[in-house]
Amino acid sequence: MIDSRRLRTLRAVADHRTVTAAAAVLYLTPSAVSQQLAALEQETGHRLLQRDGRGVRLTPAGEILLVHADAVLAQLERAEAELAAYSSGAAGEVTVASFATGIALVLAPALVALAGTAPGIRVRVLDAEGDESLPMVLEGRADLAVAVEYRGAPRDDEQRLVRVPLYAEPFDAVLPPGHPLAAGARVPMAALAEEPWIGPYPGNPCHDVVVLACEHAGFQPRLRHSSDDFRAVVALAGAGAGVALVPRSALRDLDLSQVAVRPVDGVPAIRRVFAAVRRGAEGNPLLRPVLDALRTAADGSSSTPD
Known part of the structure; x- marks a missing residue:
């Protein structure tokens, strides 16, 4: 019998x-x-992990078991x-x-509604x-996420998550x-190709939106100033330091x-915002x-x- 905790x-x-x-x-x-992990290998009769530099990676048997693990864990959520x-x-x-703007735009109003319903x-x-x-939802540190699509996000077909689209909003030029x-x-957009740019740091989903919009217009933005705080971005633009794209709700x-x-x-x-829960938990009477x-x-x- 395979222990779900080991999965x-x-x-x-x-x-x-x-x-x-x-x-x-x-x-x-x-x-x-x-x-x-050692107990799980003994339960399955297969080696599941192997060294990979300073870390580890799954063996082919481990990859097979992982697919079933995701299905089992989703069923347990159900x-x-x-x-x-x-x-x-x-x-x-x-x-x-x-993220902060999501809290202000949809989460705070949702809390007001939930207080009554x-x-x-x-x-x-x-x-x-x-x-x-x-990652906080996948690791069990949160039950629900309000998140933004970005290049490194789990794919749309990620089997461990259920996504619920919330809204999409444009970025305006500042x-x-x-x-x-x-x-x-x-x-x-193409007229901004030679401008110095102010934008979020790489890793911030808004950075990806800005870079992709510039790439579609045929250029790579020259990011001269970096901040994840849109107040700072607007202040820098006001000081003549460069141009920026900022989500409309953040303005x-x-x-x-x-x-x-x-x-x-x-x-x-466009910034596309969605809610996500672990697959199987979407019917939970607390989450619904x-x-x-x-x-x-x-x-x-x-x-x-x-």
Whole structure:
């Protein structure tokens, strides 16, 4: 009989490539992880891991078992959801990881709605960058993520997650005062090819959106200044340091008196936001009202493309 706890350990090692890193996310000691893996190899009768530089990787037998592990773990999530429904589990805590603008735009309004429709559900909010929330859900540190599509994100066909689209919003061009392109109603993306740029650091999903929009317009942006804080980005643009693309919702509460903000022409820069839960958990009676409230809040927001 294969122990499901050991399957979770195998999945963590496959995700993080080292026993030490897997132990950290599982809140176990490295020796305990090694013991669980050794026991799993004994249970299956196959070698599941092999050395790969300073880390480890799965053997072909380990890859086969991992596919079944994901299916088993998803089914366990479904079992927990059904048991919770059976016991009318309309009370409990849900941990949601979201980036800051997502918190302001959809999560905070969802909390207001839940206070009236599902007062027994307590939502714990964790502010997490767009590239951090999905791993938090996969590792069990959060129940639900509000995340942004980005190059390194788990693929759309990721079998361990269920995604619920929430909204898509455009990025607007932020230009220094008196910039020649500020005279027009819209800014052609290709016209910004020679400009110095201000943008998020690599790894931030918004960095990917900006770079992809520039690539579609036929150029690579010359990123001269970097900040993940859009207030700093707008302030730098206002000081004449360069141009930027900023999500429209992030501009709502900023001082824009020293910059020109214009929509862009060409292939638009779009941020696509979604909620995600572990596969099998989408029917959990604690998560379902939160997902519904997020969808309702997103439908009521104005962050949709032109």
